[in-house]
Amino acid sequence: MSAIRFDPRTKLVLLFMCVLCTMFAPSLTYELFLVILAAVFGLLSGQYRYTFFGLIAYCLIFLATKLSIYHLTGIWQAIFIAFFGLVNKVYPCGFMAGIMIATTKTGEFMAALYKIHMPDSFVIPFAVMMRYLPVVKEDWNSITDAMKMRDVSPSLKGTIMHPVMTAECLYVPMMMAASNTADELSIASVTRGIENPNPRTCLTKINFSVKDVLAVCFILIYFIIGLLIRRGLL
Amino acid sequence: MAQSSGKGSLKGKDLITIGIFSAIYFVINFIFMLMGGLHPMMWILMPGFIALLTGIPFMLMCSKVQKMGAVILMGTITGLIYFVTGMFTVVILVTFAASCILGEAVRSLSGYSTFKGNLLAFICFSLGMTGSPLPIWLMHDKFISQISEQGMPAEYITTLEKLSSPAMLLVLFLAPVIGAIAGSLISKKMFQKHFIKAGIV
Numbered sequence: 001m002s003a004i005r006f007d008p009r010t011k012l013v014l015l016f017m018c019v020l021c022t023m024f025a026p027s028l029t030y031e032l033f034l035v036i037l038a039a040v041f042g043l044l045s046g047q048y049r050y051t052f053f054g055l056i057a058y059c060l061i062f063l064a065t066k067l068s069i070y071h072l073t074g075i076w077q078a079i080f081i082a083f084f085g086l087v088n089k090v091y092p093c094g095f096m097a098g099i100m101i102a103t104t105k106t107g108e109f110m111a112a113l114y115k116i117h118m119p120d121s122f123v124i125p126f127a128v129m130m131r132y133l134p135v136v137k138e139d140w141n142s143i144t145d146a147m148k149m150r151d152v153s154p155s156l157k158g159t160i161m162h163p164v165m166t167a168e169c170l171y172v173p174m175m176m177a178a179s180n181t182a183d184e185l186s187i188a189s190v191t192r193g194i195e196n197p198n199p200r201t202c203l204t205k206i207n208f209s210v211k212d213v214l215a216v217c218f219i220l221i222y223f224i225i226g227l228l229i230r231r232g233l234l
Numbered sequence: 235m236a237q238s239s240g241k242g243s244l245k246g247k248d249l250i251t252i253g254i255f256s257a258i259y260f261v262i263n264f265i266f267m268l269m270g271g272l273h274p275m276m277w278i279l280m281p282g283f284i285a286l287l288t289g290i291p292f293m294l295m296c297s298k299v300q301k302m303g304a305v306i307l308m309g310t311i312t313g314l315i316y317f318v319t320g321m322f323t324v325v326i327l328v329t330f331a332a333s334c335i336l337g338e339a340v341r342s343l344s345g346y347s348t349f350k351g352n353l354l355a356f357i358c359f360s361l362g363m364t365g366s367p368l369p370i371w372l373m374h375d376k377f378i379s380q381i382s383e384q385g386m387p388a389e390y391i392t393t394l395e396k397l398s399s400p401a402m403l404l405v406l407f408l409a410p411v412i413g414a415i416a417g418s419l420i421s422k423k424m425f426q427k428h429f430i431k432a433g434i435v
Contacts, residue, residue: 015318083272090268097318121244125307126314128253129260136261171290172428174258179294179434182254186247194246 003046003103008112010212011100014041017219018096022089024223026230032062034092037222041215042099050102054095061087106131111202124194128185135181136174143173244307248299255295256311262288263312267366274394277367278402282409285360289417290424292356294434297425300346302338305359309334325372329365333358353418360410360417367406370398 018038025031035058042051065088068080106127113123152162152169159166186194244252266284270277295304313330336358344351 019318079272083268086268086270093318121249121303121307122310124246124249125253125256126311128250129257129311129315132254132257133261136257168424172424175290175294175424175429176432176434178254178258178291179298179429182247182251182298185254186250189250190246 004044004211006045006103006215007206007208007212008104008108009116009206010208010215011104012112013216014219015093015096015100017216017223018093021219021223021226022092024226024230026226028062028065028088030226030229031088031092032058034222035095037219038092038096038099041096045099045103047099047102050098054098058091058095061091101130105204107202108204108206111200111204111206114200115206132178132181139174139177140170143170146173244299244301244303248301248304249307251295251298252304252307253311255291256308258291259288259308260312260315262291263363270366274397278397278406279409280366281360281363281406282413284363285356285410285413286417286420288360289356289414290421292359293352293418293421293425294429296341296346296352296355302342305337305341305355306334309337309359309362325369326362326365329368330362333360333362336361349418349422353415356418357411357414360414361407364406364410370394371403 018034021034022031025034035055039051039055042054061084065081065084068077068084072080109130110123110127113126147169152165263284266280266287270280292308295308309330313327316326337355340355340358341351344354346352
């Protein structure tokens with residue numbers, strides 16, 4: 001089965017509905033189904049690996065939450081439930097956002113944002129930020145590797161023994177890298193005409209079709225079901 | 235080194251710089267947000283910790299983009315991502331907006347380049363995160379029933395109840411101020427020790 005390509009705007013709507021669903025989620029089971037729905041969306045979009053691991057991770061979190069509700073007592077229960085409660089709130093949206101980022105090219109995404117009339121000064125930093133988030137993680141990994149080579153381990157022990165030094169060793173290279181990237185990226189994008197005042201064009205066609213309407217209908221129905229359960233009508 | 239100098243509207247280069255530093259700000263912010271779930275005290279001190287640790291990225295952005303709108307954009311983008319991850323309430327929206335506007339005003343009054351001006355702007359900006367635990371005081375009863383409905387355990391809530399005294403409210407607001415001052419001083423030191431030598435500011 002080949003991947004279906006959804007309109008970036010549809011993905012934004014789905015993400016927004018996801019936020020509303022978790023906000024009004026009546027129960028944990030409801031959230032589990034929300035994640036399953038997001039997983040179906042991920043499979044349709046062709047993100048098999050990500051969806052598979054994401055779903056398994058959520059099932060583990062779900063089980064852990066259930067376990068900590070029924071089998072733990074006292075302070076440990078309090079800590080774990082509070083933590084998992086937060087994770088449960090964030091996970092469905094984060095999962096959905098992950099699928100969205102993986103399936104949408106930055107160019108498409110920007111074109112979609114321009115189509116809903118967002119100004120330049122918002123779209124550009126936003127797009128750069130989305131693109132840069134994974135780079136932060138990469139930078140982090142290379143910095144910690146380099147630190148290990150010089151025997152400045154970013155472990156818990158090292159952090160407690162030399163907090164200032166650890167922070168300095170992590171922060172300074174991170175900021176240097178960020179600053180250099182900002183310079184290089186802006187030179188590259190100015191050459192490609194990012195400061196051109198004319199409206200941006202995009203080669204990929206962006207338009208709604210039946211599949212987009214279907215996807216939005218699905219999540220709307222799910223949201224309404226959630227509201228009805230919350231009101232005690234179902 | 236190329237530096238965005240002078241007044242005027244934000245150019246492509248400034249927008250990209252803001253985007254990159256917002257990403258770093260967001261990552262640090264998000265880690266502490268998750269840790270706030272561990273204990274209510276962590277949650278109340280969270281704005282302070284965030285201020286302490288985000289001083290360097292904020293100051294670096296301020297020194298690279300000396301123009302109107304940088305702080306507001308950083309706040310808007312971070313806020314939007316919070317909304318998307320489903321942790322957004324109306325209160326934090328209001329405090330975020332207010333603190334960004336205040337920060338922006340302070341910067342434009344102080345002429346964008348002075349350390350003191352940026353420090354004040356950063357204090358204002360950091361106060362925005364207080365909107366996350368603020369509902370404990372603002373809508374005490376409704377909030378408690380809401381989070382207990384959401385499955386927060388009784389013990390977390392009783393601890394929260396105990397913490398929601400006026401004295402703690404003071405701590406909530408003082409923590410980011412102290413954190414921001416400390417964070418800015420650390421970043422000033424880092425600037426002198428590393429960044430100016432490396433020529434990136």
